[in-house]
Amino acid sequence: MRNLIVLLLTALTVDAAAATSPVHYGLFGELHLARPAQTAAQTVLFMSDANGWDAREDAYADALAAAGNLVVGIDLPSYLKQLESIKSDCAYPAAHVEEVSHWIQRHENLVNYSAPWLIGLDRGASLAYAVAAQAPAGTFDGLVTLGFDFAFRLRKPLCPGDAGKATVADGKRGFRVVPVPRLGNPWLPRPFAPGANIDGIGHDLARLHDHFWRRTAAAGPAALVGSLQHWNRREARRREPLPQDVADLPLTEIAPTATANGRIAVILTGDGGWAGLDQGVAEALSADGVQVVGFSTLKFFWQAREPDDAAAAVARVIGHYAAGNPDARFAIVGYSFGASLVPVVFNRLPEAAREKVDLQFMISPDDEAVFEVKVGDWFGGAHHEGALPIAPELVKSPVPAYCLHGDEEDDSVCPKLTGENVHVLHLPGGHHYDGDYTGLGKLLLQNWPLRR
Missing domain, CATH: 3.40.50 (Rossmann fold)
Known part of the structure; x- marks a missing residue:
């Protein structure tokens, strides 16, 4: 019937x-x-x-x-x-x-x-x-x-x-x-x-x-x-609804699977959205007691945005989760498209939000941050109005900024970056790190010690 x-x-x-x-x-x-x-x-x-x-x-x-x-x-x-x-x-x-x-x-x-x-x-x-x-x-x-x-x-x-x-x-x-x-x-x-x-x-x-x-x-x-x-x-x-003050943002919440230790990672995804690598890194972090908030750049930047729009959105995320845990420490993590956004977002955060961030962690960034996902990006050669080079953004970083690339990424921007707080890391593989997302998460954790 x-x-x-x-x-x-x-x-x-x-x-x-x-x-x-x-x-x-x-x-x-x-x-x-x-x-x-x-x-x-x-x-x-x-x-x-x-x-x-x-x-x-x-x-x-x-x-x-x-x-x-x-x-x-x-x-x-x-x-x-x-x-x-x-x-x-x-x-x-x-x-x-x-x-x-x-x-x-x-x-x-x-x-x-x-x-x-x-x-x-x-x-x-x-x-x-x-x-x-x-x-x-x-x-x-x-x-x-x-x-x-x-x-x-x-x-x-x-x-x-x-x-x-x-x-x-x-x-x-x-x-x-x-x-x-x-x-x-x-x-x-x-x-x-x-x-x-x-x-x-x-x-x-x-x-x-x-x-x-x-x-x-x-x-x-x-x-x-x-x-x-x-x-x-x-x-x-x-589906659990997001809290009202961040309900309009494309977020995915991953609770710690080990005892929570006051660390919260905000992951700005690649332009494929909340997908394999982002999810794999999140799983590794949550297994170490880190709360993860995934931020889909594919959804947020499907329409053109301004740099301040991105910073304001991340500031709202930090503000919301810090309200529930005033002593929480944050890392801003990004992959590919999202990695290039990390220093731009960090530098434009309000002081109250920026002071809660321990580090920036960029996985395979491009040399410029862009603020709209364009279809041409998947085929190569897309031109971006208003793109911002990340090198000048990183020079002034007051917190450690880690730039990670795969050994097979010959054109990586990471080795070219300079700055007192810029640290270059590498792992085997190319842009997808041979699928070793657990290794990516562990490397991040090694450089984000718990505050005692």
């Missing part, structure tokens, strides 16, 4: 959605865009089955758009052809999929960025699972796999991601998708499949093997819409 009601509601509202329209974008070629009648509640990236985008996928897109979602349809055969033409030892489709999410939300003039849902149909479900496994945690709001295709093979492996290797060699047949120990986002395996948990608790693909069949009809459009709505309602009930 519940499914029938959802189906009827979908049928009654589907005419309100705009017709699917083509939009051309890079490696994906022609995307299939279904717009909701009102402002989009969330964005959905939908990968087609092996036959490409046709009426079957249109039915899903129409139902999702009628329910308030902006739907971006990806023609699987077209994309795979382009992906496999790239000359590289391994493929990284997670970057392409994240880029198209950024681009389409900018293209559609969405006021606020939101992490998309990733949905795949049959063979598209297999690739969607692999992409979700490869992407940093937090890249997607969730994953839905409608069916699965265990016969699907790629011509080259996928590069390992934060969750490990999602493909393995299968003799001369190519590379097959395999389960990872744990995905970095919620997963709804084929809604309403026999024995499947529609709340997406399971993380072991092998356990669900019996519920996936290569040619079995997947859950229909109405069931998919109902499952997403059920999930969103449940998450809304579970």
Whole structure:
């Protein structure tokens, strides 16, 4: 009965959605865009089955758009052809999929960025699972796999991601998708499949093997819409609201998992938002008794800001958490886009907030701080009006300022920085430090001793 009601509601509202329209974008070629009648509640990236985008996928897109979602349809055969033409030892489709999410939300003039849902149909479900496994945690709001295709093979492996290797060699047949120990986002395996948990608790693909069949009809459009709505309602009930004085800021609170020791780290994320590295560093800090407040630069700087806007926001964060713990000591931490903001923000804090900060910790900063996330940044070459060089900001720092870079980051600004309180650190790896986020957190802690 519940499914029938959802189906009827979908049928009654589907005419309100705009017709699917083509939009051309890079490696994906022609995307299939279904717009909701009102402002989009969330964005959905939908990968087609092996036959490409046709009426079957249109039915899903129409139902999702009628329910308030902006739907971006990806023609699987077209994309795979382009992906496999790239000359590289391994493929990284997670970057392409994240880029198209950024681009389409900018293209559609969405006021606020939101992490998309990733949905795949049959063979598209297999690739969607692999992409979700490869992407940093937090890249997607969730994953839905409608069916699965265990016969699907790629011509080259996928590069390992934060969750490990999602493909393995299968003799001369190519590379097959395999389960990872744990995905970095919620997963709804084929809604309403026999024995499947529609709340997406399971993380072991092998356990669900019996519920996936290569040619079995997947859950229909109405069931998919109902499952997403059920999930969103449940998450809304579970989500703890932020305190009123900081409720308008894009914050994520991480409580200490060890005995709290009066240290609070404010992490300014990279331009991918609250994702893998930021979350990994936060986990390491919380395990040492540090309270963490994640600040999504992707959300805050989706619209252009002034330097003083950023400083005022961080000052509010410090003021709020210091009110509950007047003796707390703070560190301002940043990664990539957020790292370059650290000295600019610190120097513009009100004196009362600045006096509570023990150190600045910059992980792979750029040489300039910018105050708007631009789509061109993901492709390189974007020009930024009003960018501020970080070197002059650091020269006048009255507190220790640590600049960390990976040994493989040949163009790092860190070795070029000077100042009485500037300290350069390095760790193995490149911009993502070989996924050793625990090591990053430990290095920060080594340079932030407890006050006795």
